[in-house]
Amino acid sequence: MRNIILVAKREYLEQIKGRAFRLTTILLPAVFALIIGIGYISSIGLGSGKHLAVASNDADLANEISNRLLHDKDDPKEPEKKDDSKTIVDVIAPASQQQLDALKDKVRSKDIDGVLWVQTQAGTAPKATYTSRSSGDFVSTGRLHRAMNHALVSRGLTGTGMQKSQADTLVDGVDIDTFQMKKDGSVVPSSAQASFWKGYVMAILLSMTTMIYGLNVARSIIQEKTSRIFEVMLSIAEPGDLLAGKLIGVGAVGLTQILIWVVAAGLLVGSAFAAPLLKGDFAVHFSWTEGILFPVYFVLGYFLFSSLFAGLAATCETEQELQMYTPLAAAPVWLSFAMIMLIINDSNSVWSVAASLFPPCAPIVMFLRMGSEIPPTWQFVASISLMVVSIVAVLWFSAKLYRIGILMYGKRATLPEIFRWIRYS
Secondary structure, X not given: OHHHHHHHHHHHHHHHOOHHHHHHHHHHHHHHHHHHHHHHHHHOOOOOOOEEEEEEOOHHHHHHHHHHHHOOOOOOOOXXXXXXXXXXXXXXXXXXHHHHHHHHHHHHOOOOOEEEEEEOOOOOOOEEEEEEOOOOOHHHHHHHHHHHHHHHHHHHHHHOOOOHHHHHHHXXXXXXXXXXXXXXXXXXXXXXXXXXXXXXXXXXXXXXXXXXXXXXXXXXXXXXXXXXXXXXHOOOOOHHHHHHHHHHHHHHHHHXXXXXXXXXXXXXXXXXXXXXXXXXXXXXXXXXXHHHHHHHHXXXXXXXXXXXXXXXXXXXXXXXXXXXXXXXXXXXXXXXHHOHHHHHHOOOOHHHHHHHHOOOOHHXXXXXXHOOOOOOHHHHHXXXXXHHHHHHHHHHHHHHHHHHHOOOOOOOOOHHHHHHHHHHO
């Protein structure tokens, strides 16, 4: 036990005093915040500032579509419609085929950004086409689709004798306030958007840290194996003690880094700067269950992946060879995030429950599920128990590879060779 503590202390101090730890602890959250900020700022005003043309054989409909585009209202919670002063809409109605061809020429010559052609005929549904230079401008296409349909519905309602203000109120729609029923019967406000991002961010943090520190264990083994320092270390400690100490020391570094991030995030969330941002749909609520289970799943996920990486590293000669196997080890993480929409929409489906009980996917999937609804207690117990059993099995297998592999030089480990190592150890 003394040797395990000494190796763990060495690994912990060596990494926590390194420049890489300081830089990743400070710069990694800053880079993510910068990316999110740039993405948010760049998304402001998407679809506005366009020069569009609306052509139709129905002048009233074309003018109503133009009015909707210039006074768009995306969010029904907004008390008033917002004017898009940057958008220019030319109305050509009634328009002929020759005028439509001329407008398309303007699109080609970049005089205008796009032209919406709406053709109505009594007794049939209107037909609409939109021509623009970009095939990926889904924001403008969505605005046009919304404006045209709102104009059609509004005109249909006013045609039955309804006042235009009443028709506009119905067209704008009614917002739905969402609530969640807790297990104790209490009802609390909820937000699908906030739940999604809470589960997503916690799953990203969990997967990123377990993978990074699992790879750190593997790289450390490769470096020490290449430098022959293992031959000195084995004179004072057993191979199993070296592996255990390495896993504990590097894992403690990961927990230290996460603790720093959590404290910094808590101070930021509690500040006056973040208060206006965390309201309404962005209000995020954390439960004690999530706070307790996060370090539990981190430790279990870390030991599962790091022990797997340690076994792989013991069979490799160089870091380049190790990198070839990394995508295979990361496959469960990709699988977990590939199921994100299924999990968020139905966290209690058969596939969601099965993925949360599958040990390599359990840490990520469980937090994606907890983002929308806390699973039953038995599923937590089953998930954690299966992970513990998997960790014991993988550690047993990796330890046998580690005992022989760390002293093997100049020979590529084949599958028959690996089975021979297991028998020898």
